[in-house]
Amino acid sequence: MADIQSIFSRRLDPAWSRGEPSALLPDWTARHADLQAVSVEVAAASEAFVAALAAAPDAATVQAVRNAALSRENGAFTEALAMVPTLPVEEKRVLGRALNLGKQLIEAAEKARREALERLREDVGELDVTLPGRRPWRRRPHVLAQVRDELLDLFHGLGFSVYTSPEVELDRYNFGKLNFAPDHPARDAHDTYFVNPDVVLRTHTSPGWVRAMEERQPPLRLVFPGRVYRAEAVDASHMDQFHQIDGLAVGRNVSMADLKATLNTFARAIYRRDVPTRIIPIYFPFVEPGVQMDVQCATCAGSGRVQDEAGERRCPVCKGTKWVEVLGAGMVHPNVFRTVGYDPEQVTGFAFGMGLERIAMGRHGIHEIRQFLENDVRFLEQF
Numbered sequence: 001m002a003d004i005q006s007i008f009s010r011r012l013d014p015a016w017s018r019g020e021p022s023a024l025l026p027d028w029t030a031r032h033a034d035l036q037a038v039s040v041e042v043a044a045a046s047e048a049f050v051a052a053l054a055a056a057p058d059a060a061t062v063q064a065v066r067n068a069a070l071s072r073e074n075g076a077f078t079e080a081l082a083m084v085p086t087l088p089v090e091e092k093r094v095l096g097r098a099l100n101l102g103k104q105l106i107e108a109a110e111k112a113r114r115e116a117l118e119r120l121r122e123d124v125g126e127l128d129v130t131l132p133g134r135r136p137w138r139r140r141p142h143v144l145a146q147v148r149d150e151l152l153d154l155f156h157g158l159g160f161s162v163y164t165s166p167e168v169e170l171d172r173y174n175f176g177k178l179n180f181a182p183d184h185p186a187r188d189a190h191d192t193y194f195v196n197p198d199v200v201l202r203t204h205t206s207p208g209w210v211r212a213m214e215e216r217q218p219p220l221r222l223v224f225p226g227r228v229y230r231a232e233a234v235d236a237s238h239m240d241q242f243h244q245i246d247g248l249a250v251g252r253n254v255s256m257a258d259l260k261a262t263l264n265t266f267a268r269a270i271y272r273r274d275v276p277t278r279i280i281p282i283y284f285p286f287v288e289p290g291v292q293m294d295v296q297c298a299t300c301a302g303s304g305r306v307q308d309e310a311g312e313r314r315c316p317v318c319k320g321t322k323w324v325e326v327l328g329a330g331m332v333h334p335n336v337f338r339t340v341g342y343d344p345e346q347v348t349g350f351a352f353g354m355g356l357e358r359i360a361m362g363r364h365g366i367h368e369i370r371q372f373l374e375n376d377v378r379f380l381e382q383f
């Protein structure tokens with residue numbers, strides 16, 4: 001049998017890695033033991049081939065190992081089987097049986113290894129370097145966050161810090177402490193969502209001032225960004241939630257001139273360097289005097305008329321008024337100071353409040369307010 005061993009060892013390539021046969025063939029242990037009981041040499045040779053198959057990294061190596069064992073021309077088993085007829089009867093029987101068992105083991109191992117490699121290939125997916133690349137989705141802040149951050153940055157430069165207050169607010173803070181009389185019609189304009197009779201979804205960001213002033217002592221310079229809610233009928237220019245930024249400056253001798261200078265600085269930074277502005281009186285319960293700031297309409301350049309294919313007509317943006325309203329403002333009402341425990345004889349203050357959607361819509365020519373909340377990337381990726 002010595003030449004059997006040399007037939008096998010000539011065909012075993014020392015470069016092959018050795019894997020674990022039982023990982024490839026679940027019934028390896030039993031089948032190997034059966035073979036070993038017949039021929040130790042053939043069992044050892046079969047184990048070497050099966051181990052090489054178990055570690056074969058690709059189909060070409062599987063083929064090479066298989067050929068070394070079983071190829072018709074020069075496979076080790078083929079050559080060994082050719083010797084069998086020359087042996088004495090008893091040896092013939094034993095070796096023939098051993099070689100057949102070994103062949104079956106190697107064939108089974110080859111099949112198992114090919115299948116395992118195929119599964120691996122499907123899992124990983126073949127890399128096709130000719131496929132066009134996938135463009136990565138680049139993140140960016142929401143257009144309203146961009147406007148908010150720009151404003152916070154601007155006011156930061158004017159000495160204002162950020163103060164945040166709750167979206168679910170006490171009715172007292174949203175209205176009472178801001179000098180809304182219990183039955184004053186100004187409350188109606190706010191179309192309030194009530195959580196219960198004492199709690200509302202805030203209808204504006206102004207309640208933040210009251211919280212800040214109750215907590216801190218003057219001088220104060222704060223901005224109050226956030227989401228607000230109103231039970232409005234929803235259409236292209238109204239939503240029942242939107243965003244505001246209020247501002248508040250309190251100290252000794254804070255004047256209307258400070259307010260005007262602050263608002264003009266804001267308007268020139270956000271609109272155009274030379275945009276004409278105007279301030280006209282308007283009522284808000286929490287300021288006295290209360291004003292509205294308008295900027296000249298950019299669509300009609302302050303003429304009130306536009307010219308297009310359809311001819312000359314009234315400007316659709318300012319409705320012919322030449323101005324667009326951008327914010328409410330005023331000098332903090334003495335009653336509000338009293339409510340928070342400030343002495344209106346000692347301190348004065350100005351405040352302002354603006355809507356972010358309106359600014360974003362004016363700046364980008366957005367005509368549909370609902371788009372801000374729809375999260376359609378075709379809209380969002382434009383800004």
Ligand code: DAH
Pocket residue numbers: 203204205206246247284287327328329330351352353354
């Ligand atoms: N809070 C008001 C609103 O939502 C806007 C406003 C007006 C805010 C005047 C102010 C202000 O700070 O001074 O309608």
